[in-house]
Amino acid sequence: MTAVANKPSRAKSPSTGSVGSRKGLWLIETVVVILCLLWIVPTVGLFITSLRPQGESNSNGWWNFFANPTQITIDNYTEVLTTGAIPFGNAFVNSIAVAVPGTIIPILIAAFAAYVFTFMEFKGRDLLFIIIVGLLVVPNQVSFVPLSIIFQQLGLNGQFATVWLAHAGFGMPLAVYLLRNYMATLPKSVVESASIDGASHWKTFWTLILPMSTPALASFAIFQFLWVWNDLLVALIFLGQGDNAVLTIAMTQQLGTRGENWHLVTAGAFISMLLPLIVFFSLQRFFVRGLTAGSVKG
Amino acid sequence: MVEKLGLAAGAVVVGIVGAIILFWLLNKACELLPRKWESRIKPYVWLLPAFAVIGVFLIYPAVETVISSFRRGKRGKLYEFVMFDNYERLFTDPNFLNTLLNNVLWIFVAPALIVGLGLAVAALVDKLKPWAEKTAKSIIFLPMAISMVGAATIWNLVYAWKPEGADQIGLLNQIIVMFGGAPQTWLQIDTFRFNTFLLMVVYIWTQVGYAMVLLSAAIKGVPEDTVEAGRIDGASERGIFFRIILPQAWPTVITVFITVLIGVMKLFDIVYAMTNGNYTTNVLGNYFYNALFRQGDPGLASAVVVILIIAVVPVLVYQVRQFRIQEENR
Numbered sequence: 001m002t003a004v005a006n007k008p009s010r011a012k013s014p015s016t017g018s019v020g021s022r023k024g025l026w027l028i029e030t031v032v033v034i035l036c037l038l039w040i041v042p043t044v045g046l047f048i049t050s051l052r053p054q055g056e057s058n059s060n061g062w063w064n065f066f067a068n069p070t071q072i073t074i075d076n077y078t079e080v081l082t083t084g085a086i087p088f089g090n091a092f093v094n095s096i097a098v099a100v101p102g103t104i105i106p107i108l109i110a111a112f113a114a115y116v117f118t119f120m121e122f123k124g125r126d127l128l129f130i131i132i133v134g135l136l137v138v139p140n141q142v143s144f145v146p147l148s149i150i151f152q153q154l155g156l157n158g159q160f161a162t163v164w165l166a167h168a169g170f171g172m173p174l175a176v177y178l179l180r181n182y183m184a185t186l187p188k189s190v191v192e193s194a195s196i197d198g199a200s201h202w203k204t205f206w207t208l209i210l211p212m213s214t215p216a217l218a219s220f221a222i223f224q225f226l227w228v229w230n231d232l233l234v235a236l237i238f239l240g241q242g243d244n245a246v247l248t249i250a251m252t253q254q255l256g257t258r259g260e261n262w263h264l265v266t267a268g269a270f271i272s273m274l275l276p277l278i279v280f281f282s283l284q285r286f287f288v289r290g291l292t293a294g295s296v297k298g
Numbered sequence: 299m300v301e302k303l304g305l306a307a308g309a310v311v312v313g314i315v316g317a318i319i320l321f322w323l324l325n326k327a328c329e330l331l332p333r334k335w336e337s338r339i340k341p342y343v344w345l346l347p348a349f350a351v352i353g354v355f356l357i358y359p360a361v362e363t364v365i366s367s368f369r370r371g372k373r374g375k376l377y378e379f380v381m382f383d384n385y386e387r388l389f390t391d392p393n394f395l396n397t398l399l400n401n402v403l404w405i406f407v408a409p410a411l412i413v414g415l416g417l418a419v420a421a422l423v424d425k426l427k428p429w430a431e432k433t434a435k436s437i438i439f440l441p442m443a444i445s446m447v448g449a450a451t452i453w454n455l456v457y458a459w460k461p462e463g464a465d466q467i468g469l470l471n472q473i474i475v476m477f478g479g480a481p482q483t484w485l486q487i488d489t490f491r492f493n494t495f496l497l498m499v500v501y502i503w504t505q506v507g508y509a510m511v512l513l514s515a516a517i518k519g520v521p522e523d524t525v526e527a528g529r530i531d532g533a534s535e536r537g538i539f540f541r542i543i544l545p546q547a548w549p550t551v552i553t554v555f556i557t558v559l560i561g562v563m564k565l566f567d568i569v570y571a572m573t574n575g576n577y578t579t580n581v582l583g584n585y586f587y588n589a590l591f592r593q594g595d596p597g598l599a600s601a602v603v604v605i606l607i608i609a610v611v612p613v614l615v616y617q618v619r620q621f622r623i624q625e626e627n628r
Contacts, residue, residue: 061465145363146366165351172351233566
């Protein structure tokens with residue numbers, strides 16, 4: 001909270017007179033307000049459009065809503081949720097079925113790996129970790145050609161399990177990197193004294209390190225959940241547009257077929273944004289911490 | 299639906315319990331060995347699941363992709379080796395060259411703007427009252443939670459076009475019309491790649507929040523006494539920012555830049571959802587997708603990925619080198 005500490009010293013500074021800094025502050029406030037408007041207005045427009053009746057949404061701009069703010073309907077939402085090539089209700093459930101395991105499965109695997117990298121000595125440790133660091137920047141596209149062919153042959157395309165494992169694989173380098181960096185800040189003496197007391201690595205991992213790593217685990221969980229939920233490419237390639245299609249696919253599908261039906265397109269988009277926004281607002285602090293800790297993801 | 303929710307819940311349980319049992323078994327197997335061997339082998343055994351998924355989903359396919367790029371692909375299958383045919387086809391295809399040019403534009407413009415704007419916002423909100431700073435940050439950061447497809451939908455609405463005389467639906471055209479202009483089909487204007495810049499706006503909108511959050515943390519991490527020393531020497535606020543704060547926050551600036559750069563290189567969703575690469579807006583990520591699934595040519599698609607890999611290699615080398623320096627200072 002240096003910002004708070006900053007304020008008095010800046011006001012006292014002789015170089016900027018109080019009048020000058022107040023004028024400067026006014027300018028800063030104006031710029032920030034304009035930026036905030038630029039950032040929020042498009043989303044507000046989408047939300048308002050999704051609540052207006054079909055005839056209104058498609059014939060005039062959403063700002064006209066303010067002239068007649070009683071014209072609100074949730075019909076658009078019921079329509080997108082239940083009709084169309086991929087009903088959004090179905091897609092929503094699919095997104096949950098993909099994102100929850102796609103988040104949890106990699107965490108445990110990565111926690112074990114991070115423990116090994118932090119607390120065990122073995123040959124090749126540095127090399128193996130460098131591989132992880134390098135893979136952070138490798139784009140997912142490297143895997144799609146061979147895997148789409150193989151999975152096609154094995155009949156694994158369109159299956160949830162395929163996508164879970166894919167997301168576990170793509171998320172693994174970041175998960176290991178993030179958790180290892182966090183565990184490296186834990187006092188080594190904890191593990192050493194546990195070992196002297198005769199605790200095995202197994203026991204130390206479960207009773208000491210895992211509980212102590214909760215903040216990092218939570219950060220990664222949020223990060224990975226949003227990433228999987230918002231992912232389009234992996235879903236397109238491994239799930240496709242069948243029964244198991246997720247929200248992002250339903251949205252692109254709808255943009256193609258109902259693109260001029262703004263009342264539906266916007267309602268669908270808002271449905272897809274709902275859960276991420278809830279996660280975002282309730283867990284913003286953890287999310288930010290996750291971003292700060294592992295800023296490079298390929 | 300209920301069935302699927304049940305499946306998801308079941309999968310979570312099976313996934314967690316399964317993973318625990320797997321590790322327990324692996325661990326037990328280690329313990330059966332003589333003590334000396336146990337401690338020697340245990341690290342590798344515990345690493346096995348992580349490297350198994352990395353191997354299956356990243357390393358093996360990457361190698362396979364490089365090999366595939368030298369093979370002829372047709373109807374989703376790979377055939378005989380054809381040397382550099384796929385590459386030759388790419389570099390003689392004007393569409394691909396346009397795509398490459400777009401990617402270069404994206405790489406040079408978008409990350410710099412995102413970092414610059416993020417830095418500007420971080421520096422500006424730092425001067426506000428805490429509640430105002432928090433609110434502004436939340437608003438700018440918000441698009442990070444929205445999917446790229448969602449962002450594409452939001453901005454499709456901003457760029458929407460209706461014929462002249464009709465009521466406009468898109469905010470941008472409404473503003474143009476208000477000032478007496480004619481409504482434009484924005485995403486189809488490819489003079490000077492104008493539409494590519496409009497797509498960049500969407501990407502910038504989603505990413506500035508990320509840059510801002512990291513850079514704001516870095517700015518706040520600058521020791522107050524260095525700033526104070528600058529003040530005593532009579533430096534202006536601007537001087538303090540550029541000569542004292544920015545140099546100390548520079549490592550973060552680089553980190554953010556690299557992260558955004560990687561994102562831009564493999565960009566796909568926005569282009570796919572907004573123009574599908576039409577009107578000369580294509581990028582490598584989308585060209586790759588079309589080569590693989592529309593043209594059904596895995597050979598050609600692999601060659602596109604190899605070009606992507608080549609573009610990423612310098613970043614990868616830099617990343618590893620930075621990591622080594624960081625570890626030495628730990």
